[in-house]
Amino acid sequence: MDATVAKTGTEGKTWGGGNQPLKASYGKMMMWFFIVSDALTFSGFLASYGFSRFKFVDSWPIADEVFTHFPFLHGVDAPMYYVAFMTFILIFSSVTMVLAVDAGHKMQKSKVVLYMFLTIIGGLIFVGSQAWEWNTFIKGEYGAVETKGGKILQFLNTEGERVAISDFAIPIPSAKENHLDSNGVWYEQEGTITSFSFEEVKAGFMANDDLLIRTQYYDENGVPTVLSREASITKIMNDGKLVVEGANLRHNEYGSPLFADFFFFITGFHGFHVFTGVLINIIIFFNVVIGTYEKRGHYEMVEKVGLYWHFVDLVWVFVFTFFYLV
């Protein structure tokens, strides 16, 4: 038996790592097991989204009434189209990625460069779209009133169309004064000031007889309950507390604040993955350009970063279904 440094004495043996039952390189295998663990993190997020939704199943916001916007189309009701567009961008960037991997196998450097570049562009378009969607969601559209119990009341006209609070609120001159350091050392930071106060919205609501309130609870047909004019007045007089515009981690004009929390965490965590994916893609792209893998004799690094990139696409397929469709 010729013992050399390179050999471990386990060649051909079943135990001890002698043969390679999985026939994959160390790096690729570890990328796969990283993906498994990351998939479990994402499923933790999505499963807890499902948990919260089942917990408040009679009052959860309907996603295609929330995400109805499309860039440059103001006031056009376009549910789903923008998310569908984002899905296509990501699937297409997956295609260019897998084409880059394929070109890498054939050692076609210039093709790898081209396809990696397209993949990076696709990733950037996706992250940009997500930023736009966050912006729209945070700004909100119609505004709503939050009750003392933290429930959301939205405003409709008698035709059942949504009405923005800015369309009916009656401005009341108020002597609002800022608390300054000179008046006292200790004070708490004021919360966000909405464009109209609750009193102004209430006054406007009382003055317009054709306004009704829609609660976040579903009726027996599975659509949010619309109260009669009398019930609406009672509701806003007794329970109304503050005006909510848009969404943040505490308040959400579309319904349960948990919906906004999960939106920010799930799409944010996914967006962060896309962002890091783009960064890693850029690093690999430059390595390809300077010929690192050409010298190494194989393009396995492109394949590994490709696995990560496809995983990001895979996660989006699930986020798309469970956040926007179901």
Next chain:
Amino acid sequence: MAHEHKLSIFRGTLTFKSNITKIWGVFVLLSIITVIEVAFGIIKPEFLTENTFLAMKLLNWIFIILTLVKAYYITWDFMHQRDETKGLRRSVVWTAIFLICYLVLILLIEGDYIYEVYQNNYIKFDF
């Protein structure tokens, strides 16, 4: 390294000439599925939203099944699991599927239970 691709999908019914044509074929398939999903999501046929199977709307069953189909083709063809050994494929896919199913099952049952508690107790939540 040898790079042999299995070029058949649909259990061998459709075989592509090369890996590149297979990639485009899978892309077309994924696009068609996405278009179907979006169309259903916008139209929401009443027949599918009013009827349920195992306490879930038929429409949601369609969405989830189509999602799993998409996930299958992304993993098998884009991530080349079709070309890996059975051992690697199973250690990745079976582990993830088992743990995710378990987690989802437990959490959804628990969420539904809490909903029942909220419905049937004497604490007021809507005020």
